[in-house]
Amino acid sequence: MNIESNAPIPVCISYTLTMKSREFDWTDSDIRNVNLCRGISLDILAEAGSGHTGATLTLTSPLYLLLQKIMAYNPSEPNWPLRDRLILSCGHASLALYIQLHIAGYDITNEDLFNFRKLGSKTPGHPEFLVTPGIETTTGPLGQGLANAVGIALSMKIHGQESELLQNSPKVYCVVSDGDLQEGISFEAVSIAAHYKLNNLIVIYDSNEITIDGPTHQSTSIEMERYFHAIGWKVSSVPKMHSGDVDVKRLASKILEDSKQIKPHIIFMHSEIGWPSPKYKSKAFVHGNLLPAEEIVQIKKLLDLETIPITKVSSEIYKDIRKGNRERRIFRKSSTPVKIRNAQFDYEAIALKIKGIKFPQTISTRKANGKIISAIKEVHPWTIGGSADLTESNGLSLENLFGLDNSLEKISNNLIFGVREHAMSAISNGMATDSINIIYCATYLGFSDYQKPAVRLSALMGLPVTYLWTHDSIALGADGPTHQPVEQLATLRSIPYFAVIRPGSAEELKLIWLRILQDRNPVGLILSRQDLDNKGMTGTYPSDAAKGGYIYDQNFSGDNPEVVLISTGSELSLAQKVCQLETFQHIKMRVVSMPCWEWFMKESADYRESVLPIRVKLNVSIEAGSTFGWEKFTGRTGLNIGIDEFGASGGSDALMEKYGFTVAKVQKRICEKLRALEISSQ
Numbered sequence: 001m002n003i004e005s006n007a008p009i010p011v012c013i014s015y016t017l018t019m020k021s022r023e024f025d026w027t028d029s030d031i032r033n034v035n036l037c038r039g040i041s042l043d044i045l046a047e048a049g050s051g052h053t054g055a056t057l058t059l060t061s062p063l064y065l066l067l068q069k070i071m072a073y074n075p076s077e078p079n080w081p082l083r084d085r086l087i088l089s090c091g092h093a094s095l096a097l098y099i100q101l102h103i104a105g106y107d108i109t110n111e112d113l114f115n116f117r118k119l120g121s122k123t124p125g126h127p128e129f130l131v132t133p134g135i136e137t138t139t140g141p142l143g144q145g146l147a148n149a150v151g152i153a154l155s156m157k158i159h160g161q162e163s164e165l166l167q168n169s170p171k172v173y174c175v176v177s178d179g180d181l182q183e184g185i186s187f188e189a190v191s192i193a194a195h196y197k198l199n200n201l202i203v204i205y206d207s208n209e210i211t212i213d214g215p216t217h218q219s220t221s222i223e224m225e226r227y228f229h230a231i232g233w234k235v236s237s238v239p240k241m242h243s244g245d246v247d248v249k250r251l252a253s254k255i256l257e258d259s260k261q262i263k264p265h266i267i268f269m270h271s272e273i274g275w276p277s278p279k280y281k282s283k284a285f286v287h288g289n290l291l292p293a294e295e296i297v298q299i300k301k302l303l304d305l306e307t308i309p310i311t312k313v314s315s316e317i318y319k320d321i322r323k324g325n326r327e328r329r330i331f332r333k334s335s336t337p338v339k340i341r342n343a344q345f346d347y348e349a350i351a352l353k354i355k356g357i358k359f360p361q362t363i364s365t366r367k368a369n370g371k372i373i374s375a376i377k378e379v380h381p382w383t384i385g386g387s388a389d390l391t392e393s394n395g396l397s398l399e400n401l402f403g404l405d406n407s408l409e410k411i412s413n414n415l416i417f418g419v420r421e422h423a424m425s426a427i428s429n430g431m432a433t434d435s436i437n438i439i440y441c442a443t444y445l446g447f448s449d450y451q452k453p454a455v456r457l458s459a460l461m462g463l464p465v466t467y468l469w470t471h472d473s474i475a476l477g478a479d480g481p482t483h484q485p486v487e488q489l490a491t492l493r494s495i496p497y498f499a500v501i502r503p504g505s506a507e508e509l510k511l512i513w514l515r516i517l518q519d520r521n522p523v524g525l526i527l528s529r530q531d532l533d534n535k536g537m538t539g540t541y542p543s544d545a546a547k548g549g550y551i552y553d554q555n556f557s558g559d560n561p562e563v564v565l566i567s568t569g570s571e572l573s574l575a576q577k578v579c580q581l582e583t584f585q586h587i588k589m590r591v592v593s594m595p596c597w598e599w600f601m602k603e604s605a606d607y608r609e610s611v612l613p614i615r616v617k618l619n620v621s622i623e624a625g626s627t628f629g630w631e632k633f634t635g636r637t638g639l640n641i642g643i644d645e646f647g648a649s650g651g652s653d654a655l656m657e658k659y660g661f662t663v664a665k666v667q668k669r670i671c672e673k674l675r676a677l678e679i680s681s682q
Helices: 028-048 053-070 091-104 110-114 144-160 184-195 224-231 248-255 293-302 321-334 347-355 365-379 421-432 445-450 452-461 488-493 506-519 571-579 597-602 605-611 652-658 663-681
Strands: 085-088 172-177 201-207 234-238 265-270 383-387 414-416 438-444 465-470 499-501 523-526 550-554 563-567 589-593 618-622 639-641
Touching (some): 053 085, 053 201, 144 172, 144 184, 144 201, 144 421, 144 452, 184 224, 184 421, 201 248, 234 248, 347 365, 383 414, 421 465, 452 465, 506 523, 550 571, 563 571, 571 663, 597 605, 618 663, 639 663
Parallel strands (some): 085 172, 172 201, 234 265, 383 438, 465 523, 499 523, 563 589, 563 618
């Protein structure tokens, strides 16, 4: 799903922190219902012409167990604040989940099920946030869903920790596969979950020891149960039944186990992929392939399914299921909710606080940004975020940094993520599904490469995560080319529905934050390590900074410039100094600040023309990064001053001199280009 403008996000403003103890029952009727679901899934897969048969068959019973027997939710109000959450991290099994959501009463029709994987349907190939009712987050890239689940559980903990009944808050259930637990992000995420003692998180690991390439022993020898125990998880195991099917009764007993230990819980659910296929169970083929028609006939015989093909979900399945969920929901709703303080997103109050911040004449944008975030937190306590072990370097506050004692009395909204950029970003996505939260995360721009898969999913889901990337150019200095970003700006700007913003001053940054909080869309803030000039300038500065591009300064009065210098961030002051040179006083020269390409391109054509006129002698871009993409603003005959090679180790001033970011060198290149254009026009 591509989201151009921000859509409504689920709101969690209160939690009821009590659970009803109850006997679990698993009857012949439930077994029949599960088999009917397996049968219809085979027909839907055949209708779609593609899909993942193995996990769909295997996970039908545990998903039925969770949604029809254990979880509390409200199908008529999918964002009901008191609901349990279910994340299918192995998103390739989406059909099994869609069928259970349909049965539970969510707005998914039988026709929707048979439109599985078709263009524009409610039932896409992998679960997509805001497309299908009941889907909590977009999953598919393995490991992302698990990390999102950690974020959701962490957010719920932070919100609910004012209550003494913390241990019994709504649960986050996450179903993962062998593939999920081979991705590196998962190891980052589960270690964070253990550290923050997220005992509201229950992970069901479908351990069938098969991936696309074959048995998992070919690629891994980790003793997973010992690993999870060692890092601080509660570990349970459910052997598969003799037939090969999942032992649902034992799984249920582990899920409902009343444990007071403060740990996340992983249940190793041992299974046989593709069961009950006589020919293909436990084979890699069944992971991502359809089964032959004759094999489907054999499976249906084994499951005692007489109607072939099944064209709709049998009415048998609906008996008592929705009644049971209503009872669970009514109990939770009737209990006394624990209200969360200041559970309002008061934009006007936050904006007033930001506007009142005073900055010195020179300040780095990383430090200015830290002051802005601290100000937001004073007004809105659910401003939650942190850094990947670079808190002070990223300009963020060191106050209440740890915020977690051994008794779990308090988790600060100023989080420690450790050196885990990828999981930090995906966890932030999970926390951002709660619209009361203002979520941010930080590291160096050069390390954004570690975050890219999660950033892409922020954009895909339209989640309002603000990524803070400091040390934005070779000007960070002597750490050398491993830390100096070059191509990262271009890479991030290529992501659809993601705004990349590189402010040239603290005053620009204030206005940019006001738009970020108003739009509530995913953005990346590119921030300087070095101090930047923060005094007011001529032209429309700074009132149009939030438009993404505006006239910053010019050496003449009126319109119709001959040369336009377009710049961002720390190079903005360089562009202005060039504009003020005596050498160029005979040329009408304009400086345009372009902090955000994406915002500027959304402005009207008339506004864009007023800032960047079509008829000029020369457009020049000046940015200490890759020149890739700047031609959209400078044109075929424009001049793009940037860095199209890796940096070097050395002092920041020496590096800026070496790579041409001085007044004299920029002046020389502009003069050479103007002479070349004059010659070519003769």
